[in-house]
Structures are given as structure tokens and as C-alpha cells.
Amino acid sequence: MPHTPPEFVLTLSCPDAPGIVHSVSGLLYQAGCNIMDSQQYGDADTGLFFMRVHFSAPEHLQDAAQLALLFGDVRKRFDMQAQFHDLRIRPKVVIAVSQYGHCLNDLLYRWKAGQLAMDIAAVVSNHTTFADLTRSYGIEFHHLPLKAGEAAETKRAQEQALFGVMQQSGAALLVLARYMQILSAEFCAQLEGRAINIHHSFLPSFKGARPYAQAYVRGVKLIGATAHYVTADLDEGPIIEQDVERVDHTMSAADLTAVGQDVESVVLARAVRWQVEHRILRNGHKTVVFR
Numbered sequence: 467m468p469h470t471p472p473e474f475v476l477t478l479s480c481p482d483a484p485g486i487v488h489s490v491s492g493l494l495y496q497a498g499c500n501i502m503d504s505q506q507y508g509d510a511d512t513g514l515f516f517m518r519v520h521f522s523a524p525e526h527l528q529d530a531a532q533l534a535l536l537f538g539d540v541r542k543r544f545d546m547q548a549q550f551h552d553l554r555i556r557p558k559v560v561i562a563v564s565q566y567g568h569c570l571n572d573l574l575y576r577w578k579a580g581q582l583a584m585d586i587a588a589v590v591s592n593h594t595t596f597a598d599l600t601r602s603y604g605i606e607f608h609h610l611p612l613k614a615g616e617a618a619e620t621k622r623a624q625e626q627a628l629f630g631v632m633q634q635s636g637a638a639l640l641v642l643a644r645y646m647q648i649l650s651a652e653f654c655a656q657l658e659g660r661a662i663n664i665h666h667s668f669l670p671s672f673k674g675a676r677p678y679a680q681a682y683v684r685g686v687k688l689i690g691a692t693a694h695y696v697t698a699d700l701d702e703g704p705i706i707e708q709d710v711e712r713v714d715h716t717m718s719a720a721d722l723t724a725v726g727q728d729v730e731s732v733v734l735a736r737a738v739r740w741q742v743e744h745r746i747l748r749n750g751h752k753t754v755v756f757r
């Protein structure tokens with residue numbers, strides 16, 4: 467059986483300057499690495515440079531820490547924020563859902579089918595609706611109930627239970643797959659940008675609750691979905707992915723919802739895949755996605 471060398475992804479951002487690509491590729495070459503894919507982008511507005519390099523490493527370079535050490539001088543010279551990601555380590559993900567399960571169902575299937583290089587540590591919900599579906603995949607299900615209009619301290623206790631599931635499992639990411647609870651500012655701070663939400667509209671249109679009803683009343687000809695990072699400001703987080711589908715005057719609000727749910731599932735799956743493949747870099751309030 468031929469030996470497969472370890473593969474890594476380097477992601478970096480820094481003030482733009484001549485020589486970055488040359489220095490990065492030269493250092494990897496000198497270390498005996500083989501670049502398999504390299505993408506970069508210079509943002510003229512912010513003067514920032516972004517790069518994603520997928521490479522294989524020689525036997526003696528077994529972990530990300532050794533690579534980071536080798537990379538120290540280049541990182542300092544260009545004042546880089548740089549991370550080495552070992553692709554042998556599959557990120558652990560917790561999925562949160564409420565009473566609409568189409569996105570959860572889609573993510574479970576894609577994970578089982580090997581389309582997502584991650585492991586689902588647990589599914590959590592304020593309802594029990596999808597306990598059987600989750601357990602049919604051999605995945606833990608945690609019911610963390612919340613009544614409408616719960617007192618803030620009760621809501622915070624429930625959030626801490628959810629955060630505890632993430633910590634116990636070592637989850638690197640929380641995916642809100644139509645989880646219909648607004649996360650508190652404190653919880654958003656604890657998550658430190660490690661949460662992705664699917665909003666069922668083409669943001670910035672129709673923020674908040676019931677976007678399909680809003681779209682129906684407005685008479686839109688396109689409906690869409692938006693995957694974004696979760697911040698304390700509802701539906702205002704950096705956008706990762708969006709898509710739309712045509713609709714028309716003959717369609718009811720229920721028709722819009724049915725069409726829209728397929729778009730939601732596809733958009734969220736793309737965003738989750740790009741996150742676990744280390745393809746998304748933060749660019750202020752925006753993102754750079756090396757698809």
C-alpha cells in the first residue's frame with residue numbers, strides 16, 4: 467500500500483506587499499512540501515492579502531506545530547495571521563435545530579455519504595422532534611427545552627448547557643440548522659465566531675422571523691437563503707454563501723416556503739463544507755471564500 471503523505475492547509479491574511487507568494491511557496495518548497503492548490507486575493511479596499519495553500523508534507527514534518535515553527539520568520543516578516551490545519555483531523559461539529567428539519571436532514575445525509583470532512587458530535591434542540599432521526603445515524607441527541615418568552619436567566623442556563631455539549635465533545639463549530647432561538651450576546655461572545663446560521667431569506671432582505679411570509683406579501687420574484695456567521699446583531703453576521711430560486715405570482719406562501727427550503731439546505735451545506743475545509747477567511751465584516 468503506497469504511503470500517503472500528510473496533507474495540510476495553510477490559511478493566512480496580512481497587509482499586502484510584494485513577495486508574499488514567493489516567500490510562502492519558497493519556504494514550503496525548501497521544507498520538502500508539495501503544493502497541491504494555492505489561491506490568493508488582495509483586497510484593494512482594505513490593503514489586506516489573503517491566501518489558502520493546500521500541500522502535502524514530507525514524513526519528518528508530522529504536525530502543524532512543526533510547520534508553524536518553520537514558518538515563524540515569514541509570518542513575522544509580513545505580519546501575518548497564519549494557521550496550519552492538519553487535514554487528518556476532522557473538525558467536530560454540533561448541530562442545533564428547532565422544528566424544521568430539512569437542513570438537519572440534509573447535513574446528516576451528506577455527512578453519512580462522506581461529502582463533509584467533519585464529525586457530528588451531537589445534535590441539540592429545544593424540541594424532541596428530530597431525536598429519532600438523529601439517533602438513526604448513531605449520533606447523540608440532546609433535548610434542551612425552552613418555553614416561549616422564557617426569562618433571560620433560564621435562556622442563559624439553556625445556552626450554557628448547549629455550550630457544555632460543545633466543550634465536552636471538543637466541537638469547533640456550532641451550526642444553527644433552523645434553530646429558532648436568538649443567541650444572547652454573552653453566548654455569541656463565548657462562541658467567538660464559531661457559529662454558522664442559515665437565514666431563510668436573501669439577506670439583507672427580510673431579516674428576523676417569518677421571512678417567507680414577508681417575501682410573499684412583498685410579491686418577490688426571487689427567494690433565497692443566506693448562510694452567515696452568528697453575531698449578537700440578529701442576521702447581521704458576515705455572509706458566507708447565498709443563493710436564490712425563481713418564484714412567481716401563482717405561488718402561495720407555502721409554495722415559497724417549499725422552494726426556499728431546498729435552497730436553504732444547499733446553501734448551508736456549502737457553507738459548512740467550506741468551513742470544515744478551511745476555505746473561509748474573515749475580511750472585517752465580510753468573508754473571502756476560496757471555493
Ligand SMILES: Nc1nc2c(c(=O)[nH]1)N[C@@H](CN(C=O)c1ccc(C(=O)N[C@@H](CCC(=O)O)C(=O)O)cc1)CN2
Nearest residue numbers: 646647648649663664665674675696697698699700701
Ligand atoms: N444572536 C443571534 N442569534 C441567532 C441568529 C443571529 O444572527 N444572531 N440567527 C437566528 C436565526 N433566525 C433567523 O434566521 C431567527 C431565529 C429566531 C428568531 C426569533 O424571533 N426567535 C424567538 C423565539 C421563537 C420561538 O420560540 O419559536 C426568540 O428567540 O425570542 C428570529 C430569527 C438564530 N439565532
